[in-house]
Amino acid sequence: MELRVMKKNGVAYENPTTGMGFGFEPRGRISPFFECANAAGAHSYKRHLNSYMAWSYGTGAEEHYRALHEAATLADVHSLHVIQVQGPDALVFVDHLVTRNVLKMKVGRSSYVFVCDEDGWILADPVMLILDEQTVWMTVGTVALELWVRGAAAFSDHDVRVQAVPAPSVQVAGPKACEILRQLTAAPLSDMKPFQCMRATLAGLEVVVSTTGYSGERSFEIYLVGAEPYPRGRHLGNQLWGAIRDAGRPHGLLEGPVQYERAREGGMITISHTEGDRINALEFWRGSVVDFDKGDFIGRKALERIRDAGGPPRKMVGLVATEPNIRIETGEWDMPIYDGERMIGSTRHCSWSRHLQRGIAIALIDRAEAVVGRICTLPHATGVADMEVVELPFVRSKNDAKETSAQSVS
Numbered sequence: 001m002e003l004r005v006m007k008k009n010g011v012a013y014e015n016p017t018t019g020m021g022f023g024f025e026p027r028g029r030i031s032p033f034f035e036c037a038n039a040a041g042a043h044s045y046k047r048h049l050n051s052y053m054a055w056s057y058g059t060g061a062e063e064h065y066r067a068l069h070e071a072a073t074l075a076d077v078h079s080l081h082v083i084q085v086q087g088p089d090a091l092v093f094v095d096h097l098v099t100r101n102v103l104k105m106k107v108g109r110s111s112y113v114f115v116c117d118e119d120g121w122i123l124a125d126p127v128m129l130i131l132d133e134q135t136v137w138m139t140v141g142t143v144a145l146e147l148w149v150r151g152a153a154a155f156s157d158h159d160v161r162v163q164a165v166p167a168p169s170v171q172v173a174g175p176k177a178c179e180i181l182r183q184l185t186a187a188p189l190s191d192m193k194p195f196q197c198m199r200a201t202l203a204g205l206e207v208v209v210s211t212t213g214y215s216g217e218r219s220f221e222i223y224l225v226g227a228e229p230y231p232r233g234r235h236l237g238n239q240l241w242g243a244i245r246d247a248g249r250p251h252g253l254l255e256g257p258v259q260y261e262r263a264r265e266g267g268m269i270t271i272s273h274t275e276g277d278r279i280n281a282l283e284f285w286r287g288s289v290v291d292f293d294k295g296d297f298i299g300r301k302a303l304e305r306i307r308d309a310g311g312p313p314r315k316m317v318g319l320v321a322t323e324p325n326i327r328i329e330t331g332e333w334d335m336p337i338y339d340g341e342r343m344i345g346s347t348r349h350c351s352w353s354r355h356l357q358r359g360i361a362i363a364l365i366d367r368a369e370a371v372v373g374r375i376c377t378l379p380h381a382t383g384v385a386d387m388e389v390v391e392l393p394f395v396r397s398k399n400d401a402k403e404t405s406a407q408s409v410s
Contacts, residue, residue, distance in 0.1 A: 032237030054263030071252030173219030
């Protein structure tokens with residue numbers, strides 16, 4: 001983005017053109033990293049919870065995918081709003097709010113969690129960071145979860161304070177990510193395992209570092225503490241992005257969008273009731289996200305009734321095209337799945353898998369039909385494909401086994 005310099009009364013002012021040519025709506029939240037992403041070639045943006053995220057860059061998807069596996073990528077993920085729960089009862093309160101056992105987790109743990117309503121429907125699937133014994137962050141990019149958390153706190157007896165904090169984030173992912181970031185901080189990043197977090201100073205800036213990567217690869221999410229949306233936070237945003245970019249260039253770092261294709265291969269989706277999702281917590285393919293061995297939590301009684309009645313009527317599965325090179329249009333809308341003329345479910349997300357060289361879809365289908373190896377039919381934007389039911393994830397990442405073992409960390 002070009003900045004024109006104009007003078008008035010002897011003072012030089014930058015005249016930013018943020019949003020021009022992109023169709024940004026007034027009052028939409030613009031990333032403090034916008035200038036850097038724009039300079040790197042970002043030319044298409046998508047709105048997430050009133051925030052505009054860079055969606056496409058000048059370089060191709062194949063080049064970004066290769067950089068993620070062979071070097072490193074730098075992506076703007078500022079749309080993850082940070083909700084802070086702070087106070088003497090922070091851990092107890094959050095434990096009542098989510099379906100995982102927070103009280104067994106150590107300080108410095110991060111985790112993927114569900115927040116459900118009283119009927120067991122998933123309201124949001126934030127990443128939770130336990131920064132200290134009295135401070136928990138919940139980051140989410142699709143739901144105004146702060147209102148639900150504030151309401152739950154207001155009508156509870158827990159001694160907590162809930163607030164949104166300015167901490168926009170970038171993701172540095174790939175096999176060289178740690179090597180790049182170690183040039184900018186004295187924090188022991190090499191010692192961080194998946195699903196951990198810590199406070200640190202990086203490039204002279206106060207940050208929180210988390211290793212809960214949406215790409216499924218070795219990655220670090222860097223939350224820039226105190227950086228407000230553009231324009232107030234842009235100087236901090238430019239400083240952080242520029243430092244990471246410059247440190248990463250000799251290592252082949254590529255600036256680009258979040259690798260959602262790799263996330264789909266890993267079975268990851270975002271779940272948001274505000275986008276029309278109606279997913280029960282027990283329908284999700286990873287059973288460890290709901291822990292019935294913990295104490296009471298919102299939605300527990302409803303989920304117990306469903307479990308005791310034999311489970312939910314649907315199951316989340318993977319679908320893989322039986323023929324190579326079938327390009328299923330990438331989309332986040334539901335598309336019907338058939339057995340002959342009978343509809344048995346619908347897709348949640350479709351994508352092209354470069355690893356499998358097949359079209360893939362994450363779907364919710366009738367439990368009786370969720371048999372691994374069965375063939376079903378998926379009409380899509382450019383044709384009709386035969387799809388095989390498979391277990392998720394489609395492609396295992398290094399973090400899969402480590403997340404399971406991390407659940408026992410207390």
